[in-house]
Amino acid sequence: MTAALAISLAIEAACFILLLSGAAAVWVACKGCLVLRKLGRDATRDDVPILLKSPRVPAVSVVMVARDASPRSRAFARRILDLYFPHHELVLVLDGVEGDDMAAWTRDLRLVPSRHSTAGELPASPALAAYESTDPSDMVVFQKERAGEADAWNAGVNASAAPVIAIFDPETEFAPESLLRLIRPMLYDPDLVFAVCGWTPAPPEPGLAGSIADIEATRLWLGRCAAFAGWRNMLAPVAGSTILVRRDAIVAAGGFTAGPLELFLHLQGRARLSAKPYRAALVVEPSSFLPAPRTWSDLRQWNVNDQRSIAGALRHRDKIMGGRSALGWGLPAITFQRFWRPLLETATYLVAIAGLALGLVSPLLGLLVLLSTVGAGTLVSMSSVVFRELTDLRGSDPERLKRLFWAAIAENLGYRQLRNLWLIGGYLRR
Amino acid sequence: MIGLELTAVAALLSGFAVWTCGMYAVILLRAFRRRNELRLSAELQPQIREELVACLSGSGDRPKLKELCLRSRRDVSEALMSFQGTVAGGALDRLCEISMELGLIRDWCAEARAKKSVLRRAAFARLSFVCAFEPCRRLAGDLLEAALDDPDPEVRFCAWRSLARSGTVPEIEKLFSAALSQPLLIRILLTEELRRFAVPLCERAVILALKSEDKGRVLACLEMLVAWERSVPVPDLRFLIDSPDRRIRIQALRLAPLVPLEKADLSAIIQALLGEDVEATTAAAVACGRLQFEDALPALARCLRSKDAGLARAAAEALAQMPPKGWNTLREMCVSPDPLTSGAAAEALERAQRQARV
Numbered sequence: 001m002t003a004a005l006a007i008s009l010a011i012e013a014a015c016f017i018l019l020l021s022g023a024a025a026v027w028v029a030c031k032g033c034l035v036l037r038k039l040g041r042d043a044t045r046d047d048v049p050i051l052l053k054s055p056r057v058p059a060v061s062v063v064m065v066a067r068d069a070s071p072r073s074r075a076f077a078r079r080i081l082d083l084y085f086p087h088h089e090l091v092l093v094l095d096g097v098e099g100d101d102m103a104a105w106t107r108d109l110r111l112v113p114s115r116h117s118t119a120g121e122l123p124a125s126p127a128l129a130a131y132e133s134t135d136p137s138d139m140v141v142f143q144k145e146r147a148g149e150a151d152a153w154n155a156g157v158n159a160s161a162a163p164v165i166a167i168f169d170p171e172t173e174f175a176p177e178s179l180l181r182l183i184r185p186m187l188y189d190p191d192l193v194f195a196v197c198g199w200t201p202a203p204p205e206p207g208l209a210g211s212i213a214d215i216e217a218t219r220l221w222l223g224r225c226a227a228f229a230g231w232r233n234m235l236a237p238v239a240g241s242t243i244l245v246r247r248d249a250i251v252a253a254g255g256f257t258a259g260p261l262e263l264f265l266h267l268q269g270r271a272r273l274s275a276k277p278y279r280a281a282l283v284v285e286p287s288s289f290l291p292a293p294r295t296w297s298d299l300r301q302w303n304v305n306d307q308r309s310i311a312g313a314l315r316h317r318d319k320i321m322g323g324r325s326a327l328g329w330g331l332p333a334i335t336f337q338r339f340w341r342p343l344l345e346t347a348t349y350l351v352a353i354a355g356l357a358l359g360l361v362s363p364l365l366g367l368l369v370l371l372s373t374v375g376a377g378t379l380v381s382m383s384s385v386v387f388r389e390l391t392d393l394r395g396s397d398p399e400r401l402k403r404l405f406w407a408a409i410a411e412n413l414g415y416r417q418l419r420n421l422w423l424i425g426g427y428l429r430r
Numbered sequence: 431m432i433g434l435e436l437t438a439v440a441a442l443l444s445g446f447a448v449w450t451c452g453m454y455a456v457i458l459l460r461a462f463r464r465r466n467e468l469r470l471s472a473e474l475q476p477q478i479r480e481e482l483v484a485c486l487s488g489s490g491d492r493p494k495l496k497e498l499c500l501r502s503r504r505d506v507s508e509a510l511m512s513f514q515g516t517v518a519g520g521a522l523d524r525l526c527e528i529s530m531e532l533g534l535i536r537d538w539c540a541e542a543r544a545k546k547s548v549l550r551r552a553a554f555a556r557l558s559f560v561c562a563f564e565p566c567r568r569l570a571g572d573l574l575e576a577a578l579d580d581p582d583p584e585v586r587f588c589a590w591r592s593l594a595r596s597g598t599v600p601e602i603e604k605l606f607s608a609a610l611s612q613p614l615l616i617r618i619l620l621t622e623e624l625r626r627f628a629v630p631l632c633e634r635a636v637i638l639a640l641k642s643e644d645k646g647r648v649l650a651c652l653e654m655l656v657a658w659e660r661s662v663p664v665p666d667l668r669f670l671i672d673s674p675d676r677r678i679r680i681q682a683l684r685l686a687p688l689v690p691l692e693k694a695d696l697s698a699i700i701q702a703l704l705g706e707d708v709e710a711t712t713a714a715a716v717a718c719g720r721l722q723f724e725d726a727l728p729a730l731a732r733c734l735r736s737k738d739a740g741l742a743r744a745a746a747e748a749l750a751q752m753p754p755k756g757w758n759t760l761r762e763m764c765v766s767p768d769p770l771t772s773g774a775a776a777e778a779l780e781r782a783q784r785q786a787r788v
Contacts, residue, residue, distance in 0.1 A: 041548055047619060056618045056657045115773035187615035364432045368439060375443050382450045389457040393548055395464035
């Protein structure tokens with residue numbers, strides 16, 4: 001009798017926490033909606049043609065780190081060179097690339113030896129060789145021995161000549177004018193905006209997996225992008241984001257300690273502790289996105305990769321100013337939503353099923369578990385779709401909305417439970 | 431107890447479900463309406479554009495355009511605005527005439543008085559485009575003039591843009607003066623609008639701004655002059671090159687290759703080359719290169735021996751632009767024991783010789 005009561009109380013408490021987390025998710029989505037509507041209203045003017053020919057726009061160095069010479073990496077470098085911008089250069093760091101791979105890069109980019117150096121303000125091991133292209137493109141390439149991710153990024157920043165550093169995720173699709181869109185907040189408030197982050201959900205793919213991925217992207221867009229951008233120093237890039245950071249801010253922060261996410265968190269942590277209202281801005285015009293998952297396997301990979309990047313950043317928390325509080329309550333909230341909530345929910349399912357089988361839990365309690373997980377989850381997904389639609393000032397595709405309505409229900413009947421396991425696994429594997 | 435909890439949770443979720451489904455119905459209806467609008471636009475836009483192009487070339491069927499306008503005023507407005515930046519002179523006047531004939535200016539004036547900021551901004555953007563035409567300006571009345579002090583920065587910007595397109599020289603001078611205290615992005619956008627007034631502005635407004643006590647305004651003015659890339663007279667540039675404010679010094683050095691210089695200005699550039707501030711010295715080196723100022727060769731050679739890589743490269747580039755004397759200096763520097771100096775010299779010489787061969 002005591003065991004039954006204890007189990008029932010534990011399940012009730014878990015249900016209460018899960019319901020509260022659902023309510024918090026709706027609140028965050030609502031905040032995200034308001035932020036996106038405001039940003040959307042402010043972004044009505046197309047300044048791209050004027051900015052493109054203005055000499056006043058600061059130069060940008062796009063830093064890229066490549067560890068192979070795959071056709072994808074080389075195509076990515078070419079796409080960077082094709083960006084529309086008044087003055088931009090590519091600083092390519094070939095980290096541990098040698099032999100045939102190096103020859104492929106040399107052939108592809110028409111490289112000739114150069115005397116550029118990676119020596120500078122940030123700690124970085126010296127480059128084995130430097131190259132520049134005989135093409136009319138502005139580019140400098142460094143060949144380095146592999147000495148860690150931070151070392152390669154720092155070498156790139158040292159070699160960059162521009163006051164603004166751009167970092168693109170190699171997996172992303174981006175528009176040629178994305179840099180011109182991203183630079184606007186820095187031009188509007190050059191003294192206080194130290195970084196800009198651009199990300200938009202990808203165009204949805206067909207099928208149930210595509211629709212569920214669309215809902216996932218909607219939640220991410222409203223929550224971790226828009227809502228966090230609306231609160232002071234809480235924005236952090238998600239997978240597929242393009243980042244612009246002021247070079248002097250990177251140098252003042254001591255450079256990279258791991259990857260771009262950790263740097264961004266470190267800068268946000270520094271900004272929180274600063275007396276001045278320094279801020280990172282979000283750009284809502286289409287700049288870059290990760291191609292939308294098409295299959296269940298893509299969806300799993302997408303979730304696991306995101307989970308690993310969060311876990312990776314937390315692993316480096318001692319090198320991030322403010323540690324877990326670098327984003328205020330943002331990082332603990334992300335950790336709860338992406339790890340502790342799935343863990344609690346999965347445990348609740350298991351205990352409830354076992355309790356029902358053993359007669360320790362009443363069927364009404366089982367119904368409460370379903371309401372607070374599947375029921376609340378469906379409503380959270382549906383409300384996210386509603387909020388995202390409200391961010392569009394004119395309205396979008398009705399067929400997509402109909403698809404998402406059914407996907408929001410289907411998502412919570414099987415996929416949600418499976419996703420919990422992916423998230424727990426992705427976080428623990430690190 | 432569990433029954434009570436279940437009832438409470440079910441009631442809460444039901445209430446939220448009713449709200450969500452209601453909102454879903456609303457957004458679905460809105461999306462259907464939007465789809466119908468897009469379908470109508472897809473059908474009408476090519477016809478409207480065709481008629482507008484015909485009208486701009488002097489022919490065209492105005493009754494047909496009126497008929498299309500009756501079907502969708504929004505599409506005609508959007509088609510008209512799509513010509514922004516592509517028409518000028520007589521064609522622009524005809525386009526503005528058409529918008530008057532179709533009664534679109536009245537619509538936009540009404541929308542400009544609306545409370546919704548999205549509507550207001552779009553209306554002011556349209557009005558600022560067509561108000562380059564005097565009769566349209568008369569029809570819009572003092573709307574744009576009142577918008578010069580509007581609390582909404584986007585509306586204010588549209589009014590400024592309109593003023594830059596149709597204002598008199600004293601009005602442009604006022605606009606230039608106001609632009610100097612705006613954020614960099616707005617200054618960049620207005621710089622483009624004001625570029626064609628560079629010469630009249632340099633007669634009075636620029637001189638006044640450069641003599642201002644406010645260093646921010648002096649800096650903004652210099653940045654605008656650099657961005658215009660026009661050969662305009664800027665008297666006494668040497669005083670700005672010698673300014674105690676390094677940002678002003680750097681911008682003045684960037685402006686130097688673009689404007690007519692006096693001997694004293696050139697001496698000031700050489701003095702800047704000998705200074706301690708690396709960024710200013712780099713700007714001076716770049717200026718010397720662009721001016722192909724051979725009197726600066728010894729000072730540039732000194733800069734090439736600098737410990738700063740950026741400055742050494744800029745000095746080497748400047749020397750590379752002055753063959754044969756500059757190239758000879760670079761050849762001498764190629765054997766320097768300092769790897770930074772020899773590297774920068776060799777690199778610049780190689781590049782210059784490669785370009786000369788091409």
